[in-house]
Amino acid sequence: MSELLNNLLFLPESASTFAERVDLLHHFVVGTTMVMSAGVGLAALFMFFRYRRRLPAQATEYVVPTLKTEFLFVSVPLVFFLAWFGIGFRDFTWVTTPPKDAMDVYVMGKQWMWKFSYPEGPNGVNVMHVPANRPVRLLITSRDVLHSFYVPAFRIKMDALPGRYTQIWFEATKPGTYQVLCTEYCGLSHSKMLAEVVVLPEEEYEDWIKEQRRGRLQDRQDALADTSLVPPVARMVEQGQILAGTQGCLKCHSVDGSAHIGPTFLGMYDRVEKLDDGQDIRVDEAYITQSMMDPGAHLVAGYQNVMPTYQGKLQGPETAAIVEYIKSLRTPNVREGASEGPAYDPIQ
Amino acid sequence: MTPSSSLDTAGAAPHDEHHDHHPSYLVDGTTIKSWLLTVDHKRIGLMFLFWVLLFFLVGGIFALLIRVELLTPGPTIMDAMTYNRTFTLHGLVMIFLFMIPAIPAVFGNFMLPLMLGAKDVAFPRLNLASLYIYLAGAVLALWGMLNGGLDTGWTFYTPYSTHTTTTVAPVLFGAFIIGFSSIATGINFIVTCHTMRAPGITWFKMPLFVWAIYATSCIQVLATPVIGLLLVLVTVENLFSFGMFDPARGGDPVLFQHLFWFYSHPAVYIMVLPAFGVMSEIVSTYSRKNLFGYRAVAYSSLGIAFVGFFAWGHHMFVSGQSTFDAGVFGVLTMLVGVFTAIKVFNWVGTVYKGAVDFKTPFAYFCGFLFFTVFGGMTGIALGTVSLDVAWHDTYFVVAHFHFIMVGATIMAFLAALHYWFPKMFGRTYHEGWGLVSAALIILGFNATFIPQFLLGNNGMPRRYYDYPERFQALNVASTAGATLLAFGFIIIAMYLAYALVYGKAAGKNPWRSKGYEWVSESPPPTHNFVGPQPTFPEEPHFYVDPKKAEVPDAV
Ligand code: HEM
Ligand SMILES: [Cu+2]
Numbered sequence: 006m007s008e009l010l011n012n013l014l015f016l017p018e019s020a021s022t023f024a025e026r027v028d029l030l031h032h033f034v035v036g037t038t039m040v041m042s043a044g045v046g047l048a049a050l051f052m053f054f055r056y057r058r059r060l061p062a063q064a065t066e067y068v069v070p071t072l073k074t075e076f077l078f079v080s081v082p083l084v085f086f087l088a089w090f091g092i093g094f095r096d097f098t099w100v101t102t103p104p105k106d107a108m109d110v111y112v113m114g115k116q117w118m119w120k121f122s123y124p125e126g127p128n129g130v131n132v133m134h135v136p137a138n139r140p141v142r143l144l145i146t147s148r149d150v151l152h153s154f155y156v157p158a159f160r161i162k163m164d165a166l167p168g169r170y171t172q173i174w175f176e177a178t179k180p181g182t183y184q185v186l187c188t189e190y191c192g193l194s195h196s197k198m199l200a201e202v203v204v205l206p207e208e209e210y211e212d213w214i215k216e217q218r219r220g221r222l223q224d225r226q227d228a229l230a231d232t233s234l235v236p237p238v239a240r241m242v243e244q245g246q247i248l249a250g251t252q253g254c255l256k257c258h259s260v261d262g263s264a265h266i267g268p269t270f271l272g273m274y275d276r277v278e279k280l281d282d283g284q285d286i287r288v289d290e291a292y293i294t295q296s297m298m299d300p301g302a303h304l305v306a307g308y309q310n311v312m313p314t315y316q317g318k319l320q321g322p323e324t325a326a327i328v329e330y331i332k333s334l335r336t337p338n339v340r341e342g343a344s345e346g347p348a349y350d351p352i353q
Numbered sequence: 354m355t356p357s358s359s360l361d362t363a364g365a366a367p368h369d370e371h372h373d374h375h376p377s378y379l380v381d382g383t384t385i386k387s388w389l390l391t392v393d394h395k396r397i398g399l400m401f402l403f404w405v406l407l408f409f410l411v412g413g414i415f416a417l418l419i420r421v422e423l424l425t426p427g428p429t430i431m432d433a434m435t436y437n438r439t440f441t442l443h444g445l446v447m448i449f450l451f452m453i454p455a456i457p458a459v460f461g462n463f464m465l466p467l468m469l470g471a472k473d474v475a476f477p478r479l480n481l482a483s484l485y486i487y488l489a490g491a492v493l494a495l496w497g498m499l500n501g502g503l504d505t506g507w508t509f510y511t512p513y514s515t516h517t518t519t520t521v522a523p524v525l526f527g528a529f530i531i532g533f534s535s536i537a538t539g540i541n542f543i544v545t546c547h548t549m550r551a552p553g554i555t556w557f558k559m560p561l562f563v564w565a566i567y568a569t570s571c572i573q574v575l576a577t578p579v580i581g582l583l584l585v586l587v588t589v590e591n592l593f594s595f596g597m598f599d600p601a602r603g604g605d606p607v608l609f610q611h612l613f614w615f616y617s618h619p620a621v622y623i624m625v626l627p628a629f630g631v632m633s634e635i636v637s638t639y640s641r642k643n644l645f646g647y648r649a650v651a652y653s654s655l656g657i658a659f660v661g662f663f664a665w666g667h668h669m670f671v672s673g674q675s676t677f678d679a680g681v682f683g684v685l686t687m688l689v690g691v692f693t694a695i696k697v698f699n700w701v702g703t704v705y706k707g708a709v710d711f712k713t714p715f716a717y718f719c720g721f722l723f724f725t726v727f728g729g730m731t732g733i734a735l736g737t738v739s740l741d742v743a744w745h746d747t748y749f750v751v752a753h754f755h756f757i758m759v760g761a762t763i764m765a766f767l768a769a770l771h772y773w774f775p776k777m778f779g780r781t782y783h784e785g786w787g788l789v790s791a792a793l794i795i796l797g798f799n800a801t802f803i804p805q806f807l808l809g810n811n812g813m814p815r816r817y818y819d820y821p822e823r824f825q826a827l828n829v830a831s832t833a834g835a836t837l838l839a840f841g842f843i844i845i846a847m848y849l850a851y852a853l854v855y856g857k858a859a860g861k862n863p864w865r866s867k868g869y870e871w872v873s874e875s876p877p878p879t880h881n882f883v884g885p886q887p888t889f890p891e892e893p894h895f896y897v898d899p900k901k902a903e904v905p906d907a908v
Contacts, residue, residue: 015807015827027743034737038730045726049701049719056640058708062865063641066706067897070646070699078649082694086687086733093737094680100742101676150513151606153671153746157812160743164672166607167512168600171673184821188746188814190506192513193433196817299603317601 007032020183020204021159021175026096028160034089041085100161103174107140111241111325114145114152114165116192119185119200122322124241124329127217131200133185135177136210142174144290148321153189156202164189168298168316170290177204245330248323257312260334267312268305274332281306293328375878377779392477393879397484398463399777404488405459408450415443417839420801420832426820436818437504444507445498445524449531450491452762453620456627457573458487458538460769461566463777465542467870468560470551470887472880475544479537487534494527506816508617511598511609515590522592525584532581535623539573542566553889560869560893561637561650565630568654572619572626572661580616583609607672614665621758622661626654628765629696632721635768636700637894638866639715640707644894646699653692660688670741679738686736693729697722712864713787717768720795721761728757731806749809752802760798767794767845774849775863779876780856786848794841800834867895 010032011019019028070078110133113120121133135141145154147165155162156175163173177183187198205213249255249270257266268278276288281304286292295302297319300312319327378395382388388396418439422429431439462480466473474480497503501520505513514521546559546567559567587609589595596602598609629650637644644650666674666682700722709715731753735741744750775781804827813824820828862871869889873881 015811017812023739027739030737031734031740031743034734034740038727038734042726042730045697045701046723049704049722052701052704052707053709053711053719056704056707056709058641058710060708063708065640065642065708065896067643067895068645068702068706069643070649070702074702075646075649075695078646078695078698079691083687083691086690086736087684089733089737090683090687093739093741094683096739097670097679097742098676100739150516151510155746155812155814157743162671162742162745166600166673169673173671184812186812186814190437190510190513190816192504192517193437195437196433196814196819199821298600314603316603 010035017157018179018181018183019158019160020179020181021156021161021177023096023100023175024158024160025178026099030089030092030096033092037085041082100175101173103142103172104140107142107174108136109142109144110135111322111329112143112145112154112165113148113321113325114154114187114191114198115148115321116150117187117194117198119154119187119198120322122241122325123214124332125214125218127214132203133200134203134205134210134213136207137177137180137204138207140174140176142172144325145171145173146294146321146325150191151189152187152191152198155186155188156183157186158183159202162188167321168294170294172290177202180204180206180209241326241329242333244323245326245328245333248319248327249330252315252319252327254327267308270331270334272335274335279306280304281308290328293331294324297324297327375874375883377874377876378879379778379876381879390481392473392481394462394466394474394477394480395777395877395881397480398459398461400484401454401458401462401487404484404491405451405455408446408491409455412443412446412451413839413842415439415446417835419443420835422818423820423828424832426822426825428819433818434502434504437816438498438502440816441503441506442498445494445503445528447759448507448620448624449494449528452624452758453535454487454538455624455762455766456631456769457542457566457569457623458483460562460631460773461538461542461569461627464773464870465545465563465566466549467873467877467881468563468868468893469545469549469554470869470872470882470889471545471549472882472886474541475549476541480541483534483537483541486537487531490527490530490532490534492527493530494524497523497527508613509584509587509609510613511587511590511604511606512600514587515599522588525588525591529581529584529588532577532584535573536577539570539577542570543574551886551889554869557648557651558889558892559651561633561644561647561654562627562630564651565626565633565654568658569623569626569630572623572658576616576619576623576662579612580620583612583616607669607674610669610672611665614668615662618665618668619658619661621754622657624758624762626657628721628761629654631765631769631772632700632718633696634868634894635714635718635772636703638772638864638868639712639718640704640709641865641896642703642705642707642894643892643896644699645702645705646695647892647894649695650699653695656692657689660685660692664689667736667741670738671745683736683738687733690729690733690736693725697726697729710864712771713782713784713791714768714772716788716791716795717764717771720791720798721764721768723795724756724760724764724798728753728760732757744809746815747809748805748813748815751815752805752809755798755802755805760802763794763798767791770849772864773870774852775859776870776875776877778853778856779859780852781859781863782852782856783848786844790841790844790848793844794838797834797836797838797841801831801838802834804828804830804834867891867893869893 016028019025109124111122118131121129145163145165146169147167149167152165153162154165159175161173161175163171181204183202185200185202187195259265259269260271262269262271273288277285278288280286286303297315300314301310304310378393422431422436497520503521503524505517546563586597590597596604598604598606600606633644633650664682664685666678667686670679735744735753771787808824808827813820859875861875872887
């Protein structure tokens, strides 16, 4: 039934848990719309015929609706509209609040390509590999103008903004290759800004990751190492650590927990900081990025506003790498249960 | 539009003895200067009609170019940059030069004083000024688009619009100037409604078209300054590298979107509310019925105008705004939908126990009903946040706004043109051609945009010069529909031009309408009424008592 409707309405294959929710609501909305409009339309047609003019200057009765009629006119649509909205909003909240055990992929839009980087290692341009049946959180940003990351088969879309992170998540349900399109006009080759999501079965994904790491290791002339015994090479983390040194972050921030000119990086991610204006803020990707770009925006209580801005000095991937580095300096989450675990707060 | 001498004799009904002393506004002064410097609201309305139609033609030609380009994937008739400029030009011209002024500046100008029993609008000179301000802005904007060409889309999203090398500044400045015209017209109408109503016309006896124009004017006056300010900020940023909206200089690109949609969302009601007003008049006249729920229709115009200001965020569900904002804007969007639903039900209710005469304007009413219901319902669907995540910025959205705002406005514009043609020119057109072309237009419109809904479902993003193979069939269907639509417009242009010169004399009130505007002659004399100011003892849209139901000067 749903399959038939999907074909009738030209919906693409539905390949994520969110897509299933969207399609269900879509069919409900389209269905009620059709029924309601057919009702109005048929009533109108009937009356055009039934009350056609017989005399040129025919007089008519003075008919006005009762209060009850007008009340029905308002309340019936309102009930339907709010019902749709309620379901839609629940699903929207769901898709913008990734589960805590989601795997992260950084996505960066750039005129006119998509770049993907994985905290565990590999980088890619225009092809993103993800495992099936595992939640994936996308941390999306842009290098230049606005873009929007859109995967029709997953029914997800999120704008990419320069200088900021946005997030959305999905859980692919079927291995396969799905198209990524850019839906925010971004200049000359906007319609060429295509990419692919390759969804692999869990084991193949693990193999793929290992393959990528092996490539890395070979780069380092370390071909003899048995990759299965080597701990994951945290490429972004590694890069972030180097950057934190060369960019001077570590002159003011310690990584061992001791307070210095600035707050320590150790355990910073996900910590709730007290700000000097009395507010609390949870340290997430957005906050860390903002602190690099506009350090004075939210001062942590007890520190001077002395940090220089890194706006223009750090590029998107470098920012992401430093964020990943800071994220790596925390006591890891103890993961319990399956993917429906506690959710991330919406990114600020 | 130049008044020919044949118009002079045929323009007035034969039995009109006042005619010799009070020539119709069309022939009261025939020099070029008497037109260009006129302060007569009817002549100004007519000149607006001329320009608005010209810009509609320009926008329409660009629409067809877009459709032909999209006939096949990859380049068809132009390169990518030309395409990007073409859809920008199409959107800008259609929105700022056609849709916003179309009904208020043409029919509002012409009919509002007549419907209020007034001799003119409150500020006739300001009215003329608003025409020239509009033209000045249009010339500047078009000049900019043709010299250098803008490729941002009509939404000018930053930071693209502050980085692009194309000429943004003159176009934005042109649009800024046009805004003043919009504000001036709005103020003029508001003051006219407040101060110039003839004895007997209380607020709740104003015709519904007047109510709609009144609500529209309120939006225009309140919202237009915001876009004016925004356009200036973007121009300054583009020319002098300010950092308001550019993250590379510490600015915020999303701030631009908030300011932009704070105007542009209400702006869709600037385009569609007057259309609702026209349809209220038409459904009442052709079914010879008082409006079912007059007050509900009047209040819902105000309701839409009010709530319309608080729904702008539904353009930004995936812009990174907070989940809470998305919820608030989603609910407010639903309220706009409910106000529109009240109108639809009351229009259909008006036919109940009426006496329907299926003339050309009524055919457009049917098309309008269809576009409004489906355009409105797809709007509600887009307000359903999770669905919008999938549809945002795809062709579904393109189809939706063409249905509700373009479809409804075009239907109303054509309906108004046919309905008031006898009033404005004193002549009638060929009814048969009227119905044929209406059918063609409604069909063509559906054939153009229904495939675009499906394209959006299928995932085709908007503003795409090139597209993956699988989208082609639906694109071909859409282009075929656009061709049909173009034929419909050509036919209308032909028989209306013919009617203008050779049409039969219409007489004072060919539709036997009880609308107040039919009380004066067709075409009306310069100061609208001969003799003392008329009074209006009955409510408008009142067809009840058999004795009173006979229209005074029925032909
Ligand atoms: C023959 C009739 C028309 C056709 C075939 C047509 C076609 C199109 C197409 C294909 C687009 C999408 C361009 C894109 O985003 O890739 C578009 C955009 C648009 N159209 Fe039309 N259109 C027609 C009539 C109109 C009319 C009458 C109006 C307004 C009165 C209008 C207003 C707009 C606007 C505002 C846009 C958005 C422009 C943008 O995205 O920057 N169109 N039209
Ligand atoms: Cu893009």
